[in-house]
Every structure is written in structure tokens, then in C-alpha cells.
Amino acid sequence: MNHVDGNALAGALTLAFGTDMTAAIGECAHCGHRHPFAEAHVYLRCPGMVLRCPACSGLEIVMIESEGRLHLSVGGVASISLRKAKRTSASA
């Protein structure tokens, strides 16, 4: 089956992590390759959504939405690096 890429999971990943993850850099726990999650290979027609390393095809993340819950398995990601959201100044 043909894969798409991590851009297709922008919505689901935002739901899981509370911020955009497509531009975040993930480190594959299998081979150590570092890549934006947008570049990961994504398989949508599995039970759930499967995200694999673009270098070694190792399983990085599995997401399953069911009965109003999002189940997330992230054992294939060794580390995640993301740009901090800009703070805006405020005064009371």
C-alpha cells in the first residue's frame, strides 16, 4: 500500500500533543535518523494511523482513535525536538 507523509497527521498529532508536530524533529529509536515528522512515512488504512521512519521504515508512532479516545504508542521515537511557541508580552 502506498504511503503518504506526516503532513497528513497534522491534525491527529496536534490533538495528541497540543501543538503542531509536523515541523518538530523526531529521532528514530531504531536507527537514530532525525527528521521532521512531516517527512515520516504514514500509513492511513491500517487499524489506526501508523508513522514510520523515512530512513529505516522502523515503527515510530501508532495512533488509534476510538470511542472518543486517542490511543498513542510512541515507543519508536527516542527523542523529540520542537521550536518553543513565541511568548507574547502582556501587562496587567
Added chain:
Amino acid sequence: MSDVEETESARSLLLDIPDWSGHRPGQHVDIRLTAADGYQATRSYSLSNGPEEIPQITVESVEGGEVSPFLVDTIRVGDPFEIRGPVGGYFVLDESDRPLTLIAGGSGVAPLRSMWRAAPADREVRLIYSARNADRMVFLDEVRSGPDIITRLHLTRDTGPGFVGGRIDQNAIAAILGHLQPPSVYVCGPTAFVESVVTFLRELDVPQENVRTERFG
């Protein structure tokens, strides 16, 4: 909601979304459909209008698809559906002043249209776009009359005046890049198309950090 028939297999849907606050060019929305038996399918569709315009998605019907045939052939103006977005922070137009090169395979042109409509007037935009034949080329009229966009249009299974016959290859990309170095490059299309374009760009020494890709299968 209203709609525009773009080609015989593609349709644009203009969405009526309460409290929509605009999007960044390149972003998309998730659309979720629920069947009568409760089965749900969610797919992501790029916004094809500029950020200040009414949000619009452009959908090409995929044979055997779970969502796209419904959106192209079945849904009627006024029918409600679930939507989430805008989402995505990677495949979005940067705010640099680098010249912009947009590379589209088929309906991958949708998020790129949002980019060319949003690009500042002083930012040079070039588009190379391929489709099977002219009838399947979404936004062809706009691209041809395009305001200040340098275009190169490829037909992979047809020929005609104003078109280049054959797939986009390395020479075609070199021609559209022209003197522009280093540009910001956005590539969107089927997975195999994007992979081959990325290889050509690498061989042409385009800095990889300026290349953003989106693959839709």
C-alpha cells in the same frame, strides 16, 4: 457552502465555518465523515484559497477512496460535515524574500495555489505543474492567465500548444529554477512524484533546508 466543478474528477468546496480566523498558505483541514453504521474516516485536504479568502478545499476523486468520491460526487451544497483545522506547521509558506519555486503533481497544486495567491507582489513565483492531460489540470485557466507567475506545464499522457510533453525530469526542474539560487521550494503531489523531484533537486544542489514536501499517496 458552495462549490466549483474544477475538472471532471475534481471539485472545490467553499466552506462556511463559523469563527474561521484564516490560515497559513499550505495548511490543511481534516474532514471526518461518519457512516450510518458509525464507521468513521478522516482525511486531510489542503486549503487552496489565499488566507484572506473564504476557506476552500479542492478534492480530486481517488478511485476506491473512502472520503474523496463522497466529497466530489455525492455531497450537496448545504450538507454539514465535521472539520478540524487549520492544521500543519511544516508545509507552510515561509516569510523569507527568497524566490519561490512551486512544483505540483496533479491535485498537489491545491496548497501551492494558496501560496501563489498569498505571496507578496515583489516575491518572484515560478510554478512547474504536471498532470495526465489538460482536462485534469486543476486551476489551468488561472495558471495560464496567472498574475506574474512563470509557469511550465507538463502533460504526461498528452501534448498540446503551451504544454511540454512528458514527465517532469531533472532538465525541466533546472529550466524552471533558471538563475534562481537559492529558492524556497515547495513540492506537493503523489508520493512517487515527490520522491523523484526531491532526488532531482538534490542532484541540482538546491539547499535541502529550503525544500518542503507533501505527499498524498
